[in-house]
Amino acid sequence: MGESHPKAQGQKSEAAVLHELVQRNLTVLEPFGDNERYDFVVEIDDSFQRFQVNTGRLENGRVQFETRSSGTLTRKVKKEGYEGDADYFAVYSPDLEETYVVSVAEAPETTMGLRVEETEKSSPNINWAEDYHIDTWREEVA
Numbered sequence: 001m002g003e004s005h006p007k008a009q010g011q012k013s014e015a016a017v018l019h020e021l022v023q024r025n026l027t028v029l030e031p032f033g034d035n036e037r038y039d040f041v042v043e044i045d046d047s048f049q050r051f052q053v054n055t056g057r058l059e060n061g062r063v064q065f066e067t068r069s070s071g072t073l074t075r076k077v078k079k080e081g082y083e084g085d086a087d088y089f090a091v092y093s094p095d096l097e098e099t100y101v102v103s104v105a106e107a108p109e110t111t112m113g114l115r116v117e118e119t120e121k122s123s124p125n126i127n128w129a130e131d132y133h134i135d136t137w138r139e140e141v142a
Contacts, residue, residue: 010055012092013094016094017051018040020092021051021134024135024138026042028042028043029041029042029048037082037085038050038051038082039053050088051086051101052085052089053090053092054067055093055094056091056100058096062117063091063095063098063100063116063129064112064114065091065112065114067108069082082104083104087103088101088103090134091114099134101134112127114129
């Protein structure tokens, strides 16, 4: 099976995340149209949290994903973060078939890696994927 078109992969990731959220008995709302800077709204304890779905690529033992969007504006590529527009990134890794949830406020401005394999050198700055797994997140917000 060849590489799928980025939009098609994005739709597959959205479907996978939607499934994961609903499986955990969460109420999920979808915005009408395609104009919002988030993909889903999840109701948690009478509050509404906005989720931006991203596809994570498995690279060098990490699930890597972009934390800003790319859009074209008069031939220039405009890259824009999600601070104030979304509350969480829901990152789906097709390679691992796993979903991770990262607070937009915690994420770096350009890209983020979630480590799934041990490293040769230990570092306190490693973002371990298991700490962001959807089940870990669900337990924290329950």
